[in-house]
Amino acid sequence: MVEEKEIVIKVMNLKKSFRVGTQDIQVLHGINLEVRKGEFILLVGPSGCGKSTLLHTIYGLESPTEGTVTIELDDIWTQSKDWRANFRNKNIGFIPQQPFWIKSLTVIENIAIPGVIAGKTFHESVTIAAKLIELVGMGEWANHRPFDLSGGQQQRIALARSLLLNPKFIIADEPTGNLDMKAGEVLMTLVRNISKQFGITILMVTHNTDQYKFSSRIVSMVDGKIVSDVINQNSFDMIEEDMKKS
Numbered sequence: 001m002v003e004e005k006e007i008v009i010k011v012m013n014l015k016k017s018f019r020v021g022t023q024d025i026q027v028l029h030g031i032n033l034e035v036r037k038g039e040f041i042l043l044v045g046p047s048g049c050g051k052s053t054l055l056h057t058i059y060g061l062e063s064p065t066e067g068t069v070t071i072e073l074d075d076i077w078t079q080s081k082d083w084r085a086n087f088r089n090k091n092i093g094f095i096p097q098q099p100f101w102i103k104s105l106t107v108i109e110n111i112a113i114p115g116v117i118a119g120k121t122f123h124e125s126v127t128i129a130a131k132l133i134e135l136v137g138m139g140e141w142a143n144h145r146p147f148d149l150s151g152g153q154q155q156r157i158a159l160a161r162s163l164l165l166n167p168k169f170i171i172a173d174e175p176t177g178n179l180d181m182k183a184g185e186v187l188m189t190l191v192r193n194i195s196k197q198f199g200i201t202i203l204m205v206t207h208n209t210d211q212y213k214f215s216s217r218i219v220s221m222v223d224g225k226i227v228s229d230v231i232n233q234n235s236f237d238m239i240e241e242d243m244k245k246s
């Protein structure tokens with residue numbers, strides 16, 4: 001029997017419209033989604049169906065027009081902007097499609113940035129970054145510059161950086177979108193193993209159907225609605241087998 005884990009994100013009747021000129025364009029048409037602790041959810045669907053908008057409302061960047069987003073026990077859109085920024089820093093790591101780097105800093109220093117922003121010392125932040133760079137198998141690149149790395153290597157660094165403040169959640173918007181198949185699979189394997197090892201809940205957008213096997217659940221959207229929601233239990237059993245072997 002599958003054990004039911006606690007619900008950690010609950011999206012209820014979420015609607016979002018954007019004002020374009022004099023018109024309101026509705027992008028999300030009443031999304032309901034319950035995310036359980038430790039799930040690795042892939043959010044899929046055609047370009048323009050509202051995947052990024054949904055991620056942004058959960059991440060606390062884009063306010064809903066109607067409906068609620070509750071993370072753990074907090075209804076995040078009834079809180080202040082500062083509260084959300086603080087909540088995000090503490091709880092959610094974000095991986096964009098195109099990672100942002102400070103060119104003048106080394107790879108390890110770039111990983112350390114969220115620590116410094118959150119008020120840790122530079123030394124303390126780099127110490128944590130040193131562990132994370134090993135976790136993603138990029139230790140030998142610590143003192144290079146991010147732009148010396150391939151796209152796949154940069155995304156492994158972006159993953160390490162997203163973990164710096166020990167998040168409960170990782171939200172990733174097409175992090176493999178610019179990677180070749182091999183580099184995409186390396187990143188997906190890392191994300192899946194890290195999710196399992198640390199119990200981090202993952203919500204990721206992808207376009208690549210070959211990657212379904214890495215996730216525990218696949219949520220499909222069309223035109224701002226969820227049209228299917230499938231648990232990928234076999235895949236997660238397989239993952240546990242893999243992890244025992246490795």
Ligand SMILES: Nc1ncnc2c1ncn2[C@@H]1O[C@H](COP(=O)(O)OP(=O)(O)O)[C@@H](O)[C@H]1O
Pocket residue numbers: 018019020025027045046047048049050051052053054
């Ligand atoms: N800030 C915005 N202003 C106006 N329209 C937007 C804005 N952001 C997104 N949209 C529109 O909302 C729709 C969904 O966009 P998005 O969530 O980025 O889709 P997806 O990530 O699934 O490709 C698109 O038609 C897009 O043009």
Ligand SMILES: [Mg+2]
Pocket residue numbers: 051052053173
């Ligand atoms: Mg998008």
